[in-house]
Amino acid sequence: MKITDIKTFIVGIQGKNLFVIKVETDKGVYGIGQGGTTARESSMNGMIEHMRDFLIGKDPRRIEDINQELYRSQYYEGGTIIAAATSAIDIALWDILGKYLNVPVWQLLGGATRRHVTCFIDGPAGSGRSFADQAEDLVGKGWKTIRFLPETGDPEFKQDRDSIFEPWESIYWTADQIKQVRQRVGPDIQLAIDYHHRLNVAEAAAFCQRIQDVNLLFLEEPIRSESPDAYAALRKMSPMPFAIGEEFSGIYVFAPFIEQGLANYVRLDVCNVGGFTAARKVAAMAEAHYLDIVPHTPQGSICLAASVHLCAAIHNFAILEYNYLMPHLPVDLFPKQLDLQGDRFPLPQDPGLGIDFNEEAISEYPPARWEPPHCLRRDGAFTNW
Numbered sequence: 001m002k003i004t005d006i007k008t009f010i011v012g013i014q015g016k017n018l019f020v021i022k023v024e025t026d027k028g029v030y031g032i033g034q035g036g037t038t039a040r041e042s043s044m045n046g047m048i049e050h051m052r053d054f055l056i057g058k059d060p061r062r063i064e065d066i067n068q069e070l071y072r073s074q075y076y077e078g079g080t081i082i083a084a085a086t087s088a089i090d091i092a093l094w095d096i097l098g099k100y101l102n103v104p105v106w107q108l109l110g111g112a113t114r115r116h117v118t119c120f121i122d123g124p125a126g127s128g129r130s131f132a133d134q135a136e137d138l139v140g141k142g143w144k145t146i147r148f149l150p151e152t153g154d155p156e157f158k159q160d161r162d163s164i165f166e167p168w169e170s171i172y173w174t175a176d177q178i179k180q181v182r183q184r185v186g187p188d189i190q191l192a193i194d195y196h197h198r199l200n201v202a203e204a205a206a207f208c209q210r211i212q213d214v215n216l217l218f219l220e221e222p223i224r225s226e227s228p229d230a231y232a233a234l235r236k237m238s239p240m241p242f243a244i245g246e247e248f249s250g251i252y253v254f255a256p257f258i259e260q261g262l263a264n265y266v267r268l269d270v271c272n273v274g275g276f277t278a279a280r281k282v283a284a285m286a287e288a289h290y291l292d293i294v295p296h297t298p299q300g301s302i303c304l305a306a307s308v309h310l311c312a313a314i315h316n317f318a319i320l321e322y323n324y325l326m327p328h329l330p331v332d333l334f335p336k337q338l339d340l341q342g343d344r345f346p347l348p349q350d351p352g353l354g355i356d357f358n359e360e361a362i363s364e365y366p367p368a369r370w371e372p373p374h375c376l377r378r379d380g381a382f383t384n385w
């Protein structure tokens, strides 16, 4: 079997662009994949153009070998764009292999370790409703684990556009909101917060102190994560469980966070870490340290499906992210998607990823230039979204 073409698609959905690829073979079997940097997708597109030159003609079943070549062949190894492009191709190759052998990808990864894959859900960001009201609704719909994004209490602050983000305003407001959630839903619902890299070490420690009685499942990325030393400093200031790693591009970025006990949950993203091939290595590293995986999935149907297959097969899985926007992905573009049942996905039974992408429909979804929101402090200084 040989790779005959790699097609790339940038489709605009819900104000964002998804970067999708299709790897075609001379056996008529194709695979679909996705790269996950969320924005700056033309850079992934350009990287795939370079990779296409040496992939055409290769046997798509040599997945590990191709993954190594994609990651290392530029000489300037790694980085988010190489890893995201590598992820897209790797996911498509596993999809091809599953279809060729007529088995779901989780079977190729070692077989099922569980009967279903359980998810958590986000409170709808920027809805204007209190966290407690949102949580009550979600618990009423059967959700048992709910995560929130921090806000500031300023009605002008929006998660999806340029806004003023002042850390201490957010700490006061978000801590108060999550305490109200705990009072409303009781002790048996799992709660989490994703601070999206928006605090410094002292601010993060102060936030942890303020909510210590809430008993979070985890606090996700309270600080930026280039520096394991910064997390080590924060770790000394708080016993809070941290979930880290959604933007990490490869096994080597994860290594210090796992080996030094800085991450308590591993937030790998199959579309950013290097596909299934890198994800299962990260999962194995985490397993050796008794850490569980909480995959990051807001990139759409392909990322979600790939994550379900991974979570079905690895043993050290905690819970999977289910973004509240997911149900609205258009079915003309993704005619076959995995079906959530309650708060869980049954194991997919169709060959490969068990989903499909209809390239005939892309003209209905033109990409628009999209940038992540650029947030400012009240004094005009840039700060993280």
Ligand SMILES: [Mg+2]
Residues within 6 Å of the ligand: 194, 196, 220, 221, 246
């Ligand atoms: Mg996150």
